[in-house]
Each structure stands twice: as structure tokens, then as C-alpha cells.
Amino acid sequence: MAVVDIKTKKTAWDRLQLVRMIERPTAMDYIDRIFDSFIEFHGDRYFSDDAAVVGGIAMLDGMPVTVIGHQKGRNIKENIKRNFGMPQPDGYRKALRLMKQAEKFNRPVICFVDTKGAHCDEGAEERGQGEAIARNLLEMSKLRTPSISIVIGEGGSGGALALAVTDQVWMLENSIYSILSPEGFAGILWRDGSRAKEAANIMKITAKDLKGFGIIDKIIKEPFGGAHKNVDKVAEEIKKNLISTLDKLNSKPVEELVQSRYEKFRNMGEYSE
Amino acid sequence: MNNLFKRNKYITVSKEPIKKEAQVEKKPSIPGGMWAKCAKCGQTIYKEDLESNNKVCPYCDHHIRMTARERVEFLTDIDTFMEFDRNMKSVNPLGFEGYEEKLGKSVESTGLNEAVVTGKGEILGEEAVICVMDSFFMMGSMGSAVGEKITRAVEKAIDLRLPVIIFTASGGARMQEGIFSLMQMAKTSAALGKLSDAGLLYITVITDPTTGGVTASFATLGDVILAEPGALIGFAGRRTIEQTIKKTLPEDFQTAEFMIKHGFVDKIVHRRDQVKMIKNILAIHRESGRR
Numbered sequence: 001m002a003v004v005d006i007k008t009k010k011t012a013w014d015r016l017q018l019v020r021m022i023e024r025p026t027a028m029d030y031i032d033r034i035f036d037s038f039i040e041f042h043g044d045r046y047f048s049d050d051a052a053v054v055g056g057i058a059m060l061d062g063m064p065v066t067v068i069g070h071q072k073g074r075n076i077k078e079n080i081k082r083n084f085g086m087p088q089p090d091g092y093r094k095a096l097r098l099m100k101q102a103e104k105f106n107r108p109v110i111c112f113v114d115t116k117g118a119h120c121d122e123g124a125e126e127r128g129q130g131e132a133i134a135r136n137l138l139e140m141s142k143l144r145t146p147s148i149s150i151v152i153g154e155g156g157s158g159g160a161l162a163l164a165v166t167d168q169v170w171m172l173e174n175s176i177y178s179i180l181s182p183e184g185f186a187g188i189l190w191r192d193g194s195r196a197k198e199a200a201n202i203m204k205i206t207a208k209d210l211k212g213f214g215i216i217d218k219i220i221k222e223p224f225g226g227a228h229k230n231v232d233k234v235a236e237e238i239k240k241n242l243i244s245t246l247d248k249l250n251s252k253p254v255e256e257l258v259q260s261r262y263e264k265f266r267n268m269g270e271y272s273e
Numbered sequence: 274m275n276n277l278f279k280r281n282k283y284i285t286v287s288k289e290p291i292k293k294e295a296q297v298e299k300k301p302s303i304p305g306g307m308w309a310k311c312a313k314c315g316q317t318i319y320k321e322d323l324e325s326n327n328k329v330c331p332y333c334d335h336h337i338r339m340t341a342r343e344r345v346e347f348l349t350d351i352d353t354f355m356e357f358d359r360n361m362k363s364v365n366p367l368g369f370e371g372y373e374e375k376l377g378k379s380v381e382s383t384g385l386n387e388a389v390v391t392g393k394g395e396i397l398g399e400e401a402v403i404c405v406m407d408s409f410f411m412m413g414s415m416g417s418a419v420g421e422k423i424t425r426a427v428e429k430a431i432d433l434r435l436p437v438i439i440f441t442a443s444g445g446a447r448m449q450e451g452i453f454s455l456m457q458m459a460k461t462s463a464a465l466g467k468l469s470d471a472g473l474l475y476i477t478v479i480t481d482p483t484t485g486g487v488t489a490s491f492a493t494l495g496d497v498i499l500a501e502p503g504a505l506i507g508f509a510g511r512r513t514i515e516q517t518i519k520k521t522l523p524e525d526f527q528t529a530e531f532m533i534k535h536g537f538v539d540k541i542v543h544r545r546d547q548v549k550m551i552k553n554i555l556a557i558h559r560e561s562g563r564r
Binding site for chain 2: 118120121122124125126127128129130131133134135137138139141142157158161162165177178179180184185187188189202203204205210213215262265266268269270271272273
């Protein structure tokens with residue numbers, strides 16, 4: 001049984017379709033609107049520059065920050081270049097390099113999450129996709145600078161989590177965040193990827209579900225019809241929230257910041273004993 | 274040396290038990306009756322031989338999957354293992370249909386409450402916190418209870434200033450617990466970050482199979498990463514990759530041998546050498562040895 005949101009009349013599957021639209025604003029659409037003088041940096045210093053992840057430095061209302069995001073294409077051509085926002089291990093290693101750089105220079109880190117999942121092919125396995133993601137989880141959990149990530153579209157699997165072990169995790173109203181894409185989930189549990197719609201509606205992947213579980217901290221409202229209807233407004237809303245939250249996080253002693261980030265993830269999970 | 278114990282004479286015994294072949298073949302890792310057939314080389318093996326050889330095929334060295342209890346017994350000195358959180362169980366946070374039944378079946382068939390056994394024990398006299406996953410419990414998948422048990426074990430090791438050894442065997446994150454399972458990857462990795470900052474040793478022993486969310490969290494974070502010969506190690510499933518790239522992958526793809534070649538494993542260690550090897554690594558890292 002699909003749960004229909006009474007106010008918006010949207011199921012999880014409806015939202016998934018919405019965030020997969022080519023018109024859906026991407027990380028760069030927000031970066032261009034929220035920050036001043038963004039300078040993109042490239043490469044992981046080991047193997048390549050993965051275009052599925054963008055990152056660099058910028059100013060946020062006068063404050064230096066590091067910005068990283070999964071980058072989907074805004075058309076087919078760009079999507080091929082960006083691999084539909086599905087990173088190779090090199091993308092995660094680039095992200096980690098930029099985060100460690102941010103730590104060194106005391107810049108807060110802001111991540112935009114938008115991926116169906118980490119890319120899978122021979123090269124990804126040969127270069128240790130698992131290790132690249134794991135390393136990010138470990139390092140982000142103890143990064144000695146404030147961090148915020150915002151799920152702007154699809155937050156799929158470990159490939160999304162690898163940019164989301166942050167002090168705060170926010171989601172745009174229509175975005176989704178899940179253990180696996182509904183296609184993959186249905187494939188694993190029922191050996192039938194075509195039951196994705198059914199899967200999406202029972203997986204509890206909407207911003208509202210995850211806020212209810214205490215997995216995310218904030219939901220950013222979208223205009224009627226979705227973020228693409230008024231990107232400026234959504235960007236403005238994100239910017240306003242970033243400034244006020246970073247003010248608070250910046251004033252915390254770093255030990256306290258890292259410890260409360262640890263406890264935040266430490267306390268996730270339901271079990272009995 | 275090991276070859277001395279190969280009992281080749283068993284090949285010549287009556288063919289009678291081989292009639293059970295079809296039946297045994299379905300469950301190659303759980304030998305029924307007196308005889309088992311190796312899933313890799315097809316040889317018929319006397320069950321007692323297999324047990325005395327730590328479930329390694331005496332003909333082809335195929336490492337058959339062990340249960341967590343078998344492995345704890347194989348690894349630790351007699352009467353030294355003290356189990357943690359034995360009674361911790363999974364709940365059904367998403368209200369996923371059929372999950373409780375599935376858990377119940379695994380509890381019944383394995384005698385465990387969850388897919389990992391954690392505790393403290395001694396390995397040839399070296400004390401360590403030990404976590405052993407069990408692939409017979411819902412394919413060793415990681416839900417909240419597995420994540421919590423591993424995190425607590427790591428935190429306990431920090432308190433006691435002990436090294437941690439995790440034997441991984443897992444199909445990945447447990448789908449039925451959705452986002453809660455995903456967050457266990459962050460939780461366990463964060464705990465291992467603390468362990469690392471405390472200057473304590475973490476050894477991973479990757480066993481067959483280790484994939485998905487476990488590969489993308491604690492399995493690949495060891496200071497030292499050992500693997501069993503032939504173990505499947507990977508992030509994405511073979512079928513998923515084959516569908517993506519539209520070609521068939523080579524036989525050795527995502528094996529321990531593939532991973533050592535690509536630089537993600539320190540050493541492949543045959544089961545008969547594991548206890549000694551782990552003891553030696555622990556001894557070299559023992560804190561009292563520092564100057």
C-alpha cells in the first residue's frame with residue numbers, strides 16, 4: 001500500500017519520478033546561486049578527475065567554504081560526461097581530498113547529494129569502490145571542521161552516504177534517500193527489478209519519513225510542482241539556512257563538534273536486547 | 274606437511290554414497306550424512322576429514338564457509354572467549370512484511386540471535402576483541418543489531434585498550450531495515466575511526482562472501498587486511514556489473530586473489546595458518562612492545 005501524502009498527494013514513487021526529471025536542478029545550479037566566486041578544483045591526485053563529483057572553494061556570504069557535490073548532467077551529452085552523477089572511486093577520493101584540505105584551512109564543508117549510487121563496473125572494483133566509500137565514512141565522521149550535506153535529488157546507497165556523514169543532513173522536500181535504488185531493492189528482495197514502484201512505496205525514503213526517523217535534521221521546502229519551478233527561491237532558502245546553521249556550528253569548540261557528530265550517527269538504529 | 278594428511282584412499286571406497294550426490298550438491302557447504310562433495314573440485318570427502326581440516330577441501334584447498342561459532346572455536350584458546358551482547362536482536366523498524374518470519378527462521382537454523390558474534394578472547398595467548406560474521410544468518414547482512422554489536426565491540430576495545438579483529442562474511446546491508454541499515458555503515462566506520470585515533474590495531478579477515486555495504490564500510494578499513502583464499506570480495510554484485518557493462522566477467526573477478534593484485538588486501542592466508550598469523554601480527558603490535 002502506497003502512502004499518499006495528504007497535502008501534496010504525492011507517493012514516494014511520484015517524488016522519485018520528479019527528482020529524476022532532466023529539469024531537476026543539479027548541484028551546480030545551486031552552487032552558482034548560493035556561493036560567490038566558486039573555483040572548481042579537479043582530480044584525486046591518484047588516478048583521474050571524476051566529472052560525476054564537482055568540488056572546490058567559494059565564499060558564502062563572506063565566509064570561505066569548501067563545496068562538493070554529485071553532479072548529474074543537464075542534458076544527455078553532459079550526462080554521459082558526468083556518468084549520470086554516479087561516481088567512480090576517484091570521485092570519492094577527490095571529495096575526501098577536498099574535505100581534508102577544508103579541515104586544514106578551517107573551512108566548513110558543504111555537500112550536495114544527488115546520485116542513484118556509486119558507479120559499478122570493472123574499473124570501479126579494480127580501484128576499490130568499497131574502500132573509497134568506507135574511507136570517506138571514517139574520515140568524515142571525525143573531520144575537524146563543520147559540515148552540512150543537502151540531498152537535492154536522489155540519495156542512493158553508500159554512494160550517497162559517502163558525502164553525507166556530516167554534522168547536519170538536510171533534504172529538499174521531494175528528494176529521496178535510500179539504502180538502494182528501488183530498482184535494485186526489488187531486484188535483490190524479489191528478484192524482479194520491475195517491481196520498483198512497489199518497492200519505492202514501502203521503503204520509507206521520503207524526506208518526511210527520514211525526518212520522522214531522526215535520520216535527517218531539516219526539510220527544505222520546494223515550490224509547488226518541484227524545485228525546477230523556482231530554482232532561485234530554493235537556492236535562497238538553502239543559503240539562508242546554511243548561513244544561520246554554520247554560524248552556530250562555527251561557534252562550537254571543535255572537540256564538541258566532532259563528538260556530537262559521532263553521537264548523532266552512533267545512535268542510529270533500532271534493536272532489542 | 275598438510276599433504277601428509279590427504280586421505281586419497283577414500284576415493285576408492287564403494288560408490289554407494291555417491292548416489293546421494295544430487296542431494297548433497299544442492300548444499301555443498303553443509304555436508305549431510307557421512308560424505309560431502311566439494312563444490313569446487315567435485316571430490317567426495319569424508320565428513321570427518323573435512324571437519325578435522327577446518328572445513329578446507331583436502332583435495333583442492335577450497336575454503337568452505339564456516340559458521341560464526343565454528344570460527345570462534347577454531348580461532349580462540351579454549352575457555353577464553355567471553356561473548357558480548359549475546360541477546361541483542363533485530364526489530365522491524367520499517368514494518369517490512371515477512372521480515373520477522375525471516376529472522377525467526379535464521380535464529381532457528383543457526384542458533385544465533387543475529388548475523389555476528391562479538392566478544393573478547395585470546396588467540397594463542399594474545400588478547401583481542403573479536404567479531405565474527407555468520408553468512409548462514411540472512412546471508413550475514415548488516416541491519417541495526419549487527420551494526421550496534423560491532424560498534425559496541427569496537428568501543429569496548431577502546432575502553433580496554435585491546436586490538437580488534439573482524440571476520441567479515443556478508444551480502445551487504447540488510448534491505449529489510451532500509452535507511453537504518455545504511456546508517457550502520459557510517460556508525461561502524463566512525464567507531465573504527467575512534468579506534469584508530471586511540472592508536473589501536475584493527476585487523477580485518479575477509480572471508481567468503483564479503484560484498485556491498487560491508488565492503489564499503491568496516492571490511493576495507495583494517496590497518497591489516499587479510500583474506501581467505503578464493504573468498505568473494507567486492508562492492509557491486511557480479512550480475513549487476515555484467516548487466517551494466519554488457520559482457521561476462523572473468524572467473525577470478527572480485528576474488529581475494531583479484532583484490533591482492535589490485536592492492537586492497539595485505540595477505541591471503543590459508544585457514545591452517547590463520548591462528549598463528551594473527552597471533553604474530555598481534556604480538557608485533559602489542560603495546561608493551563613499544564619503546
